[in-house]
Amino acid sequence: MQVSIEDHLPTSQLDEASEALEELAGVLADDLSLSDALQQLAESASKVIPDAEDISVTVVHPDGSAETAGATDRRVVVIDQDQYAAGDGPCLEAARTLRPVRATVREGRERWPDFARAAEGVGVRAYLSAPIVIEEQVLGALNLFSTDESAFDPFDEALLRLFTTAASTAITGFRRNERSRALIAHLERALGSRAEIDQAKGVLMAAHGISAAEAFSRLVEESQRHNTKLRDVAGNLLASVRKP
Structure with a gap:
């Protein structure tokens, strides 16, 4: 069943989400670097999604390599980097399957030991990652972190989809501009x-x-x-x- 944000979130929180997205739209319209735009996106999402204590944005490059292009705290970048090094983890699985992935450290110890070890090291207990996709092309993933193992429900996931759409716009626009700049230089x-x-x-x-x-x-x-x-x-x- 489709989760309706409007039916389940307080009006005040919907107002906060609306304001954050309007502010974000203005930022993305500016001529920012990709890292600056995605950093702003991560910070905007952290204000709106209650359970998200920290947020990171993974960008998957055309050659398959991945990097963290924005994060609200450097400590969670370690979790992402361990996933990239291992070539697996909830972040990369979300990008690979094109579906949101929720994981806890306890659940992940056997399946993603590198992720679980890094998460435990910085006190993260729950993790939610959603793919950033446009026209079935994987652009990356938006990742939420919490120290509460029970964090993240379907409504957090619904809110997260709003921000993955914004991230898709930012990354696609940046790559289009990058191609245009390369063509002009040529x-x-x-x-x-x-x-x-x-x-x-x-x-x-x-x-x-x-x-x-x-x-x-x-x-x-x-x-x-x-x-x-x-x-x-x-x-x-x-x-x-x-x-x-």
Whole structure:
């Protein structure tokens, strides 16, 4: 049965959740780094989800590696890192199965010994992790920590889904912007190369009284003869004529 947040949470808590999400939407609209945006997301979630004493955000990279990109306390990062090192744990299972995973230290001792050991080391007794997914692509997981073994119920999970949606938006937007910046940089390099090649053509045309097509052909021949990129041939030619 679908859990309805509105039916089970006090009005005051719904207001807090609404305010936190509005504040978060404003933050995500700013041109922040991914780590700053996810740090803000973790802090916003910690204000709204009552049982969450600490929160971390796991980002799963395209190559399968994972890292903690935001956390409300450095001590819980140790728990995440031990899971990454072991290649298993409730955080990674949530990302792998695309389903929320609730775990206690007692339950996890046999199944995830590295997780249980790290959690016990910092006093964490209960853990809830939900996947951050968009269009069936795993982006990471949002992780809740508590020193109370009975913490986290279906309503915490329902609240958590609101924040995983916000995290999906942040990570997707960052990666889209990152690709755009890479494309712009590539275009800038291409335009710079074109400008150097045109200048080199002009030098050859002036020096040898040849056409633009002949000048370009000479640059290409030089590039092929020495197995060197055309822009490097043009750059070397320009550097040689600029020398005093």
